[in-house]
Amino acid sequence: MNKAKTGFGYFHQGFQIAFTPGIRRYVLLPLLANIVLVGSAMYYLFSHLNVWIEGWLGYLPEFLSWLSYVLWPLLALTILATFSYFFSTLANFIAAPFNGLLAEKVEEMLTGQKVSEEG
Numbered sequence: 001m002n003k004a005k006t007g008f009g010y011f012h013q014g015f016q017i018a019f020t021p022g023i024r025r026y027v028l029l030p031l032l033a034n035i036v037l038v039g040s041a042m043y044y045l046f047s048h049l050n051v052w053i054e055g056w057l058g059y060l061p062e063f064l065s066w067l068s069y070v071l072w073p074l075l076a077l078t079i080l081a082t083f084s085y086f087f088s089t090l091a092n093f094i095a096a097p098f099n100g101l102l103a104e105k106v107e108e109m110l111t112g113q114k115v116s117e118e119g
Contacts, residue, residue, distance in 0.1 A: 017106060026102040030095035037094075038087050045079055 018027045053071050060067065104115045 017109070020109065022109060023102065023105050026098045026105060030091065030098050034087065034091045034094050038083060038090060042079070042083055046076075049075060049079075 017023060049072070053068055053075070056071070057065060057068055107115055
């Protein structure tokens with residue numbers, strides 16, 4: 001039985017193709033750009049989250065200060081859920097210019113024939 005006939009086999013084969021020397025740059029450049037952008041945004045949000053929660057709680061009476069223990073996990077989970085969706089959307093926008101080039105290079109590697117310039 002051919003290993004590439006299963007779902008995991010296709011994943012493994014695609015992973016191997018993605019890291020071959022001629023293909024690697026078309027995969028890693030958009031991925032690294034996305035990780036830097038989303039990572040920077042998450043760092044900013046999580047580093048300022050405590051200040052924002054304290055500011056919001058400043059408007060409430062003192063006996064509601066226990067809300068900070070509820071807001072922290074709630075906001076952290078909300079940020080993570082939002083950024084997981086945002087990460088995939090941003091990844092598609094950043095990778096879009098590279099997808100055509102990536103497809104051409106993979107086709108050239110798999111078939112051994114030069115792709116026509118017609119598109």
